[in-house]
Amino acid sequence: MPDRREELLERVTLVINALQNIQADSRTPLDAALAVVEPIRKLTDYRRAMRRIEFQIHAGMAEYQAAVSQLRRISDTLAADLVAHQTHMQHVALAAQAADAVLSVAIAVGAMAI
Amino acid sequence: MRSLIALLGSVVLTVSSCKTVVVYKDPLEKLSKGTTDTRTAIQTLAGEVNVLTARNQVWDAALKGSRYDEKLLNPLVPPQYIEARVKGLLMIERFAAQMLRVVESDAGALASKQVVDFAKDVGTFAGTINSTSPAKNYAAPLGGLAKVVIDLYDGSRREDILERGIHDGIPAARQVLLVLESDFKPSSPVNLDKMKNEELKSLRVHQIAAYDGILHSEQALTETDKASPARVKARFDALHDIIETQRLIDQASSDQVYQTIISLDESLDALVAASKGGVDEEELKALTNQLTTFSDNAAALLEAVTALKTATSADKSK
Numbered sequence: 001m002p003d004r005r006e007e008l009l010e011r012v013t014l015v016i017n018a019l020q021n022i023q024a025d026s027r028t029p030l031d032a033a034l035a036v037v038e039p040i041r042k043l044t045d046y047r048r049a050m051r052r053i054e055f056q057i058h059a060g061m062a063e064y065q066a067a068v069s070q071l072r073r074i075s076d077t078l079a080a081d082l083v084a085h086q087t088h089m090q091h092v093a094l095a096a097q098a099a100d101a102v103l104s105v106a107i108a109v110g111a112m113a114i
Numbered sequence: 115m116r117s118l119i120a121l122l123g124s125v126v127l128t129v130s131s132c133k134t135v136v137v138y139k140d141p142l143e144k145l146s147k148g149t150t151d152t153r154t155a156i157q158t159l160a161g162e163v164n165v166l167t168a169r170n171q172v173w174d175a176a177l178k179g180s181r182y183d184e185k186l187l188n189p190l191v192p193p194q195y196i197e198a199r200v201k202g203l204l205m206i207e208r209f210a211a212q213m214l215r216v217v218e219s220d221a222g223a224l225a226s227k228q229v230v231d232f233a234k235d236v237g238t239f240a241g242t243i244n245s246t247s248p249a250k251n252y253a254a255p256l257g258g259l260a261k262v263v264i265d266l267y268d269g270s271r272r273e274d275i276l277e278r279g280i281h282d283g284i285p286a287a288r289q290v291l292l293v294l295e296s297d298f299k300p301s302s303p304v305n306l307d308k309m310k311n312e313e314l315k316s317l318r319v320h321q322i323a324a325y326d327g328i329l330h331s332e333q334a335l336t337e338t339d340k341a342s343p344a345r346v347k348a349r350f351d352a353l354h355d356i357i358e359t360q361r362l363i364d365q366a367s368s369d370q371v372y373q374t375i376i377s378l379d380e381s382l383d384a385l386v387a388a389s390k391g392g393v394d395e396e397e398l399k400a401l402t403n404q405l406t407t408f409s410d411n412a413a414a415l416l417e418a419v420t421a422l423k424t425a426t427s428a429d430k431s432k
Contacts, residue, residue: 006303013312020315023322030330037323041174044316048167048190054303058296059195064202067289071205074283078212081275082219089221089268096228103235107242 009050016043134396135217135272141384142217146210148381152294152374153203159306159371160196164189166313173320190309199297202290206378209283216275222268226261233257248414255408262404280389284382291379298372307368314366318359325352 019040023033167190175186237253244250297304328349332340339345 006301009303016312017315020319023319030326030333033326034323034330037177037319040316040319041177044170044312044319045174047312051190051303051309052192055192055195058293058304059192059198061293063289064198064293067286067293068198068202068205070286071202071209071283071290074279074286075205075208075212077282078209078216078275078279081278082212082216085216085268085271085275086219086221088271089225089264092264093221093225093228096225096232100228100232100235103232103239107235107239 005050005054009047009054012043012047012050016040016047019043135269135276137388138213138276138385139217141381141388142210142214145378145381145385146207146214148374148378149203149207149210152371152378153200153207155371155374156199156203156306157196159310160191163191163306163309163313166310166317170313170316170320173317177320177323190313191306195304199294202294206287206290209279209287213276213279213283216272216279219272222265222272225268226264229260229264230257233260248411248418252411252415255404255411259404259408262401266401277389280385284386287382288379291375291382294375295372295379298369298375300369300372305372307366307371311363311366311368314359314363318356318363321352321356321359325349325356328352 019036022028023036023040028036168187171186171188174180175183233253233256236257237250240247240253241250296302298307299305300308302308328345332345335345
């Protein structure tokens, strides 16, 4: 069925293009060029209606929606994993900092004793 | 002493793949920028199609002499469709941004710096107790080794996070791009480039019809009347509109969005390739150097401790 719709779209476009070429050709009599506008307009309206149907079909793809949701979940997991990792490394930094603070006091006391 | 070094080295190597996370930075930045550009291009193109459609619908109404109707503004590209496609790209962009945050995290670097500073102070403290003791020179190499270990651990953990992200995120991103490729390929019934071209040609039909209408209405006029400045101006304006629209039709580049979507797929390939990269030789060399320095200084310390123990035992036996 998708091939039939696409085939119909292509045929309608071919006809519209042919009529547009007739209208734009300076050799076409003026009255004929004016008369061809209405059929072009109707066919163009019909083609727009077909395109609007195609958009409805393409927008509602279940696999696409699922993939978008999956990406959101993965991004959230990455953010959580990074926070956990950074927290762990902060603990290492804080432990070293705290030990260093104690050592600074010991060095200062030692210097005073000397 | 040597067996202790070997044991420490093997423990460190087993917790680390020794691959720097920096290799992910370039592919992730390309992916992030590419999705932003593609998202903007789709929104712009869809907007252009809808503006042209509205103009043509207004022309149709004007030709028929129809009353004003809000349906004149009915978009050809539904807003929900644009939103859905843009959202998909936004999620890929967000995924790339989160991965980049992992790559650029400096928490490990800060932690290793704190440990090195602490080790230096330990050396200073040992020097205040005994200025000639080997312990004074032992702390700095210990700090250097600890730094390498923390850096390797940090890199290893971040690489784990990135590899999980790639394993779970790439298939979903590819699914989104697959749908976009299907929509924007040249033969697609919802190809926006094709629709823009069609609407431009429809606009040209209206403009040619308007010019032909002027010519038709002037058929009964004399040449003098036809040559009046107002009529010449009206014909000029009508022809000028046609020429400008034809220029836009000729300039329209087809399938640009499709090409950017293909590039995004290639960015995903580059990301997967980065995750399969080999061992980082520089990191291995840094570990080896630190282990050697640590080993050389530790040997002197252990000899001093052994000598002290021997001397103490000899005192006790007297």
